[in-house]
Amino acid sequence: MKNIMPAAIGLQQNRYQVDNRNEGRFTAEIKNKKLDNACKDFEAIMLNKIMSSMRENLPKDGLFAESYGEKMFQSMLDEEMTRQLAHGKGMGLAELLYEELSKKDNTPAGGEK
Numbered sequence: 001m002k003n004i005m006p007a008a009i010g011l012q013q014n015r016y017q018v019d020n021r022n023e024g025r026f027t028a029e030i031k032n033k034k035l036d037n038a039c040k041d042f043e044a045i046m047l048n049k050i051m052s053s054m055r056e057n058l059p060k061d062g063l064f065a066e067s068y069g070e071k072m073f074q075s076m077l078d079e080e081m082t083r084q085l086a087h088g089k090g091m092g093l094a095e096l097l098y099e100e101l102s103k104k105d106n107t108p109a110g111g112e113k
Contacts, residue, residue: 036098043094044086051078 055074060066086094 032102035101036094039094039098039101040086040090041083042097043090044083046093047082047085047091048079051082 052075055078085091
């Protein structure tokens with residue numbers, strides 16, 4: 001009876017070689033996706049700050065006093081709205097930030113282009 005171990009070891013080595021070739025590409029794709037999400041999250045934070053500062057400057061007079069629950073709900077609504085805006089089309093801040101950060105990430109170690 002033949003020993004199947006060498007064939008199994010060879011198959012496992014081939015699988016590792018294929019994985020190593022594709023690993024750099026997949027790692028770069030994951031890194032770019034994480035950078036893109038981080039840039040969009042930053043844009044969402046900036047939009048949220050702008051929205052909250054605009055709400056603070058609105059007149060407070062009205063028929064009913066604003067309750068704590070209403071303020072909390074308004075804050076949560078603004079946060080989700082700005083997150084949806086930033087992860088959609090956005091203002092363009094995330095795109096500019098992504099372009100600049102991805103350029104710096106792709107430069108050689110010496111800092112020369």
